[in-house]
Amino acid sequence: MSPIVLYTIISLSATGIAAAIILFVIAQRFKVIEDPRIDMVEEILPGANCGGCGFAGCRNFAEACVSIRDLTRLYCPPGGNETMQEVASALGKEAAEKDPLVAVVRCSGSFAHRERTNNYDGAASCAIASSLYSGDTGCQYGCLGHGDCVRVCEFDAIHMNPETDLPVVTDDKCTACNACVIACPKDIIELRKKNKRDRKIFVSCINQDKGGIAKKSCSVACTGCGKCEKVCPHDAITIENFLAYIDPIKCKLCRKCAPECPTNAILEINFPPRKERVAEIEPEKGAETAVEPIASDKTGAEPKSE
Amino acid sequence: MFKTFRPGGIHPSENKLTAGSKIRGLPIPGQVSIPMNQHIGASPKILVEKGDMVKVGQLIAQEEGFISANIHSSVSGKVLKVDAVVDMSGYKRKAITIKVEGDEWLEEIDTSTELVKEISLERHEIVRKINESGIVGMGGATFPSHVKLMLPRGKKAEYLIVNGAECEPYITCDHRLMLEDPESIIEGIKVVMKALGVKKTIIGIEDNKPDAIKILKKLLSKQKKISVGTLKSKYPQGAEKQLIYALTSRVVPSGGLPMDIGVVVLNVGTISSIANIFKTGLPVTERIVTVTGNGVNNPNNLLVRLGTSFEDCVNACDGLKDNVEKIISGGPMMGVAQSNLQATINEGTTAILVLDKKEAKVVHPENCIRCGSCIYACPIGLMPLSIAATADKGDFDLAEKLGAKDCIECGICTYICPSRRSLVQSIRLAKSILNKRRI
Known part of the structure; x- marks a missing residue:
């Protein structure tokens, strides 16, 4: 193996390892801790982003569901009672029963x-x-x-x-x-x-x-x-x-x-x-x-x- | 070169059919209904009830709030009803309907025709009297005039600009007023100049009215404070901001008022009505209306009592022809299309325009070809095509960023569009939604 190839492999590997370390450190340092329940609730929601709940989209509604203590004030019209019950049971909160x-x-x-x-x-x-x-x-x-x-x-x-x-x-x-x-x-x-x-x-x-x-x-x-x-x-x-x-x-x-x-x-x-x-x-x-x-x-x- | 504004502007065919016909007094109609929403701002409080007898000049509705105006009866007779009546907007709104009985005037009104030469009143007394008389802008915008005359503390007016441009095609009511009663305009200017404490007044008139310019120049030959500014015939020369720029080279800032740059603009009709108050004590009870267009048998300038129905006005001009296609209250560029002749004349009705089939060609919008004609023609320097597109999509935030609120709704973009898109309508929608948001 010619020394040029060897040097190339070594230098590239070294650069790669250094970059990986930097990325890892930065990822740990600036980690955004997000409640995993938000993703869970978003999965349950219909995902139409219609705005019927009063929020900009389903993600915002999911965030609101997780952060609010009293779920009875929130309602997803397309999902209806079924979805709200599912969200409530997933979060361990009470959901309001509304007439469709x-x-x-x-x-x-x-x-x-x-x-x-x-x-x-x-x-x-x-x-x-x-x-x-x-x-x-x-x-x-x-x-x-x-x-x-x-x-x-x-x-x-x-x-x-x-x-x-x-x-x-x-x-x-x-x-x-x-x-x-x-x-x-x-x-x-x-x-x-x-x-x-x-x-x-x-x-x-x-x-x-x-x-x-x-x-x-x-x-x-x-x-x-x-x-x-x-x-x-x-x-x-x-x-x-x-x-x-x-x-x-x-x-x-x-x-x-x-x-x-x-x-x-x-x-x-x-x-x-x-x-x-x-x-x-x-x-x-x-x-x-x-x-x-x-x-x-x-x-x-x-x-x-x- | 005559004075004008920059950028944009167009020159549509003038069609001033009635420029040569004298103002004709319309006999008092059998019934009037005086709309309560005839001015910008808050609706006034109604003071009369069904069955009351009223006289000409009697206060029938009192202003409520700062931007509001008093409304006086234009006829004498019995109040038939205080109810919602179809008005210029096509919607039913509060109005006072009066059945005319005789022509009794309030006693304090001086019916002699002598002009008052000297006004001995103080500044605040003049403004108060104008306020009491409920005068609003008679060029069509119907903004209460006393609000313009009450300068906020710390602000000083330098110029009074009198708007006699009358840039809309067809309309000739201001033109005829300047020809037939120029003295009242000059009297009115003197009153307002005293009220504002300004040293300089310019009357702006487009060069397509050389007779009016000549008459006023002759009358003002000895006046140093009042001058006549000849403007290039171009639409929208009579729009407030464009007029100020043309005559004083001052620019009203975006979202600002003419007062911010020391200018007050009043229409010649308003000025003449103000002179009338100080001459006779009579508040605004009548105005000049141009009934015109090829759909009318005998186009004319009429002096009518406020609250007269469009039908009475058209009948006084020998009625409609058979080929009528569109009836517009106001001019063809900014007027409001009417679905019938039920609406009544208010202080801002400059004209009743009846277009025949040839004039009012029904067009169908096509796709925007991005030619940019509307951008070249826009007198504000906006991009109407972009604002209209964002408004149609419902993105009103972007429409605001593009300057939708600065639009003066002159209608040039819709007029000039080769694809015949209703641009100004979309921009107006954006404007009204943005204004609601602010509240």
Whole structure:
């Protein structure tokens, strides 16, 4: 072996060993001690980085879970109770049990129901459109239909229905991360309690105009007549600013309110057809005057079929 | 060379259809609704109730907070309702609707037309009177004028600049005012100069109004303190910062006010209204509105009572043509498109512009080709394409770094864009979100 090769091997090895020692010393000296539980919690989380928990991403949420003493204030909407229980048991803390939520679009004003009064030719964004004017129909509260909610959804759970120009939520995919609720400049989308078999009853309108004006601008607007409030046996319905609101916590899904509504503004979705239901329960006065179930044709919302 | 600003600016076709038509008084309409949000700042407190009788000039809403303004009745009659009514923004907002009965004026108002030659009031008395009268900027920005006149302690105004540039196409209300009532402008200037204690006033007028320049120069030939500055016809010459730069070569710092560099800018319409207060004691009850565009049968300059509906104004100009495509409150560059004629005239409504199908071509945005036209044209020296792109993506922090807050929303970028992108709309969105954040 020629001496040049020998010297090369020796010098390179010496450099390598010296560098390894320096690296080791520095790594020990400046070691960042991180709680291994953070990685563990992050593994459990869905990893969507949707921001529904209020933190920038899943890593931040995991850090918060580990550092906070009381886990009941934190909640991962996409993961739901299951994930939170898993996190809680891994950390030996108590997690809060929350009702699962789902996003609900509170506007049924398709152009069949709302007369178009003008044409908008500006930027196709709800946020921009709402800063410029009140909408292309007489209703200043209704959906603008440019799909800001669709663009922000990380879970592919909300789509525009091309027939009605209204957004439709796919209940199975919706994780209640709140992104669409924030994106909607008209505050149409609400997170409501997810009931068994995705059943829901809600007032599909947020028009706060007086009855006559609301009715004139949209044929399926809530006029605030108060019929539903009177018929509700659970005190779940309140009327404020000529607008009925069904409290999702108090509502027992008895369906007495929906047929009362003169404008069909109350939607009942994913219920069996009304006739069977009427046979099951005690017939009530007035309640069974069969109003067509309006779920599928009004909103196009048939989440189960997808 | 005429004075102008740098950088950017464009010269859209002027289309001043009504430059030659005299201001015509509109008969008092049957009903007015006076919007409560007609100025920048806090909404005033409403003083009247349904069923009350009011007279012309009566205070119907009182200012609340520093940046706010009093609102007076522009007609006499009975208050029909105090309720939300569709206003210029397209939304329903609080307004006082009055059914007109006769034309009774408050007794203290002097209806003689004599101009007051000497103002004996003290400085703070002048400002207080302007404050009480609820005058706001009548060039369209509707900023309460008394706030501009109340100089903060330690600051001194050197220049009063009177804005008669009227750089927006179509609009001619200030032009006609300068032609038909130049004395009131000069009276107003004297009042404001006394209130501010300034030694020098420049009236800035674009060179496309040579008749107005001539009249004012003739009237001011013996005045040493007041001069007329001829400006190059260029948009946005009438924007506050651009006007100051053109006339004084001073630059308003980013985020600052003209007051910071010792300048106060008022519109000629505002100045004329101020003169009116000291002449008659009458607060602002009417303004000149240009009803124009090819969609109107008979374009005209009208003197209308505040709260008159757009419909009444258009009807006074022989109504709309059949081929109407777009109705805009204000000029074509910065105006607000209307969905109907229900909105009412407020102190900042300079024009009702009715465009026909040919003028209001509906365009569809295409991809940005990075030509940089918007950067060359931007009068602030911003990069509209980048700010709009970041705003569309939702990265408002970056939009702020790129200077979104300095945008004056003149609309040049959208006008000049060969891909017809709605740049200014995106920047406006970023601005409004950034301003909300600050609060």
